Amino acid sequence: xxxxxxxxxxxxxxxxxxxxxxxxxxxxxxxxxxxxxxxxxxxxxxxxxxxxxxxxxxxxxxxxxxxxxxxxxxxxxxxxxxxxxxxxxxxxxxxxxxxxxxxxxxxxxxxxxxxxxxxxxxxxxxxxxxxxxxxxxxxxxxxxxxxxxxxxxxxxxxxxxxxxxxxxxxxxxxxxxxxxxxxxxxxxxxxxxxxxxxxxxxxxxxxxxxxxxxxxxxxxxxxxxxxxxxxxxxxxxxxxxxxxxxxxxxxxxxxxxxxxx
Numbered sequence: 001x002x003x004x005x006x007x008x009x010x011x012x013x014x015x016x017x018x019x020x021x022x023x024x025x026x027x028x029x030x031x032x033x034x035x036x037x038x039x040x041x042x043x044x045x046x047x048x049x050x051x052x053x054x055x056x057x058x059x060x061x062x063x064x065x066x067x068x069x070x071x072x073x074x075x076x077x078x079x080x081x082x083x084x085x086x087x088x089x090x091x092x093x094x095x096x097x098x099x100x101x102x103x104x105x106x107x108x109x110x111x112x113x114x115x116x117x118x119x120x121x122x123x124x125x126x127x128x129x130x131x132x133x134x135x136x137x138x139x140x141x142x143x144x145x146x147x148x149x150x151x152x153x154x155x156x157x158x159x160x161x162x163x164x165x166x167x168x169x170x171x172x173x174x175x176x177x178x179x180x181x182x183x184x185x186x187x188x189x190x191x192x193x194x195x196x197x198x199x200x201x202x203x204x205x206x207x208x209x210x211x212x213x214x215x216x217x218x219x220x221x222x223x224x225x226x227x228x229x230x231x232x233x234x235x236x237x238x239x240x241x242x243x244x245x246x247x248x249x250x251x252x253x254x255x256x257x258x259x260x261x
Contacts, residue, residue, distance in 0.1 A: 076154030
């Protein structure tokens, strides 16, 4: 990325741009690449984990579309790349993307300018009601009907002081019966976790790794879809031989889908 949008400090790494780098994208600065390479030096499987996480999201959306879900709200969407929610959900789906990163918003709006029934709104997950009540959201999403709320690789950037459980509670309170919540989350996997956390501390907003046991309560009050909260690579692989194990990482990224009764 050569051009620096107004209000962006290219010398401070961004988690969205680091993720773009893991996925092989070009929307990142030298500071993002340097921070990402520090993480890759500690855990080389991070790039594969990012790809597995993306594949998990796509499988989850296909599953939800198969359950008749036609409304999706993707919070902390990150930089657009191939296989976005609206592309996977199919024609007729209403999709709202929300993020608080100016670069993400600029790129998403440019890419989605001609997309039907798709909108991009500025919003911070720590203030969920502002996103759900945004005029662009309400134009596309009827919260009296089932909706899918997507929290894919975003909650580990919400710290305990911001009360992620309460944030999820605000989201699920707005969901009609028959709605779904999708979550994937990074987990501590080894003695290297502290070093990874230190790298992300140089970016905003830093990272809070949680164990699978700490992620499970985020689904409290909802009915988990089989196979529950599991390594994202193992969540409902669709093709024989598709599964790519994240060797040596254990639950590096876990994910799950749950239904509101």
